[in-house]
Amino acid sequence: MSETNTMFASPRPEFEHKVTAPVGLGDVAKPLSFAEKLGANPAFRRGVILVVLALTWELYARWLASPLTFPTFLETLQALLDGIASGIIPQRLAVTLETLVVGYAIGLTIAALFTTAAVTTRIGTDLLSTFTAMFNPLPAIALLPLALLWFGLGRPSLIFVIVHSVLWAVALNMHSGFLSVSETLRMAGRTFGLRGMSFVFKILVPAAFPAILAGLKIGWAFAWRTLIAAELVFGVSSGQGGLGWFIFENRNTLDTASVFAGLLTVMAVGLVVEGVIFRSLEAHTIRRWGMQSA
Amino acid sequence: MNHAQSANKAAAARLETALMSVDGVTLQYKTPNHLVTATYRVSLDIHKTDRLVLLGPSGCGKSTLLKAIAGFLTPVEGTITVKGKPVTGPGPDRMMVFQEFDQLLPWKTVNANVMFPMLVNGVPHEEARARASDAITMVNLAKFADAYPHMLSGGMKQRVAIARAMAMKPDVLLMDEPYAALDALTRRKMQDELLQLWQDVRFTLVFVTHSIEEAIVVGSRIVVLSPHPGQVRAELNSGFAQNDRGGPAFQQLTTRISHMLFDDEATSQATEPAR
Numbered sequence: 001m002s003e004t005n006t007m008f009a010s011p012r013p014e015f016e017h018k019v020t021a022p023v024g025l026g027d028v029a030k031p032l033s034f035a036e037k038l039g040a041n042p043a044f045r046r047g048v049i050l051v052v053l054a055l056t057w058e059l060y061a062r063w064l065a066s067p068l069t070f071p072t073f074l075e076t077l078q079a080l081l082d083g084i085a086s087g088i089i090p091q092r093l094a095v096t097l098e099t100l101v102v103g104y105a106i107g108l109t110i111a112a113l114f115t116t117a118a119v120t121t122r123i124g125t126d127l128l129s130t131f132t133a134m135f136n137p138l139p140a141i142a143l144l145p146l147a148l149l150w151f152g153l154g155r156p157s158l159i160f161v162i163v164h165s166v167l168w169a170v171a172l173n174m175h176s177g178f179l180s181v182s183e184t185l186r187m188a189g190r191t192f193g194l195r196g197m198s199f200v201f202k203i204l205v206p207a208a209f210p211a212i213l214a215g216l217k218i219g220w221a222f223a224w225r226t227l228i229a230a231e232l233v234f235g236v237s238s239g240q241g242g243l244g245w246f247i248f249e250n251r252n253t254l255d256t257a258s259v260f261a262g263l264l265t266v267m268a269v270g271l272v273v274e275g276v277i278f279r280s281l282e283a284h285t286i287r288r289w290g291m292q293s294a
Numbered sequence: 295m296n297h298a299q300s301a302n303k304a305a306a307a308r309l310e311t312a313l314m315s316v317d318g319v320t321l322q323y324k325t326p327n328h329l330v331t332a333t334y335r336v337s338l339d340i341h342k343t344d345r346l347v348l349l350g351p352s353g354c355g356k357s358t359l360l361k362a363i364a365g366f367l368t369p370v371e372g373t374i375t376v377k378g379k380p381v382t383g384p385g386p387d388r389m390m391v392f393q394e395f396d397q398l399l400p401w402k403t404v405n406a407n408v409m410f411p412m413l414v415n416g417v418p419h420e421e422a423r424a425r426a427s428d429a430i431t432m433v434n435l436a437k438f439a440d441a442y443p444h445m446l447s448g449g450m451k452q453r454v455a456i457a458r459a460m461a462m463k464p465d466v467l468l469m470d471e472p473y474a475a476l477d478a479l480t481r482r483k484m485q486d487e488l489l490q491l492w493q494d495v496r497f498t499l500v501f502v503t504h505s506i507e508e509a510i511v512v513g514s515r516i517v518v519l520s521p522h523p524g525q526v527r528a529e530l531n532s533g534f535a536q537n538d539r540g541g542p543a544f545q546q547l548t549t550r551i552s553h554m555l556f557d558d559e560a561t562s563q564a565t566e567p568a569r
Contacts, residue, residue, distance in 0.1 A: 184394040187366060190384040192411040202414070206401045289400045290444020 079257035096242035103162025140165035177211025318372035347513030355524030389459035429461035
């Protein structure tokens with residue numbers, strides 16, 4: 001409709017330039033300064049957060065001045081060091097970790113079997129989806145009374161609830177990971193002549209590794225929480241109590257600083273597993289393979 | 295009786311010369327709502343050192359046919375044989391290069407990716423290493439042998455996939471629109487490289503494309519397929535030198551093929567009832 005016709009835009013002169021090296025800019029790639037590198041380091045940034053948190057805690061607790069309900073950071077640290085020095089915390093921690101590792105391993109094995117059945121047979125798929133739909137929403141702690149009835153007070157009951165908490169989360173993630181492996185990669189694997197188990201382990205497992213790792217992390221978090229909670233309830237009866245029992249025991253004697261020390265240990269283990277074990281596992285696998293951005 | 299005998303004889307004679315033979319193949323696949331016939335009684339022979347191109351518009355079943363040759367699909371009718379043996383499933387004698395860049399195993403370096411199919415098929419480690427390094431050098435990626443696939447560009451990934459397939463020394467190399475997702479400049483470079491590679495090694499290639507120009511450049515023999523369902527419309531000889539691209543004979547063949555593809559389409563659209 002408009003009167004202006006873009007076909008008749010005013011002609012402009014053509015030109016060509018010779019490209020020369022930039023002068024006065026210095027190196028095209030310049031190394032970052034120390035402060036810039038430090039700011040880019042996530043461990044450093046998170047460390048700063050922890051320090052600020054500890055400082056806030058100390059100041060608030062001092063202002064509150066009520067060691068029975070809220071001990072200061074330094075008191076807690078003292079209780080923690082005492083507990084470690086006397087060997088009580090390491091011993092309780094060892095008991096807890098041992099139970100955890102056994103339960104986690106059993107849970108993973110069953111999850112792997114379930115998922116393999118689910119990717120190879122249709123009845124396996126149906127079983128897995130029905131079971132996960134039924135049991136995944138069921139909190140492991142809710143099974144504790146039943147576990148007590150079946151296995152009595154003690155480690156077998158704890159392992160039972162851990163297996164329950166790990167199994168479904170891991171199986172669900174593994175399965176959805178296998179399903180999301182691209183068709184091209186599957187076909188490529190099959191042209192290499194891979195079949196059955198070797199196809200699952202050489203193509204599907206590594207290709208689904210991001211999802212499997214996410215499942216392992218979720219499974220770990222579920223197992224750790226469930227275990228501490230279960231120990232709080234009946235850890236002592238197995239003869240030697242774990243960390244959960246340590247917390248419960250100290251609350252009964254109103255040693256609040258030790259309760260906090262127990263909680264700190266629970267968190268510290270969580271941080272180490274998340275930040276050291278899983279993080280390095282990620283760095284050596286999926287991040288190196290370009291399956292996850294840093 | 296007499297007729298059947300002569301037909302048998304003809305088939306036997308064909309088998310002697312053809313490395314691979316597709317005989318009266320009808321392919322069907324199911325979508326959630328339809329049973330689609332992709333190709334209808336397609337027959338073609340592939341001879342040693344052929345560069346056979348399957349060319350056709352989308353919906354002519356060329357990729358489906360290639361998948362059937364690879365062994366991912368069983369024909370409803372007809373047979374596919376390699377060296378006289380019927381194809382029953384995918385296997386390393388028919389290595390395939392896909393269009394998608396994610397065909398490389400992201401958890402393996404370039405070198406490990408190229409070695410992997412050989413190791414799976416029992417080639418000794420030392421020999422696999424030597425063959426992999428030869429193949430990687432052939433596609434000009436020696437500098438990137440230890441890189442992971444995510445560090446490579448699309449063209450480089452396709453080169454690795456070609457190297458991986460070539461290192462297996464398959465009877466036939468199958469390529470399913472391997473350059474379709476590349477930019478025009480890279481595509482042209484890759485076509486030239488593929489031809490150079492063929493000059494050096496003289497492998498047998500089945501190449502699927504929907505680009506007439508690519509078919510003429512890459513192919514020594516072009517099978518033109520008609521759409522819905524795919525049927526062999528023509529088999530033509532090509533074989534242009536790399537610098538003939540755009541010459542008069544090249545133009546003539548382009549025009550001839552595009553007439554085949556587009557005039558048919560125009561008539562089929564005219565006769566097809568309105569939906």
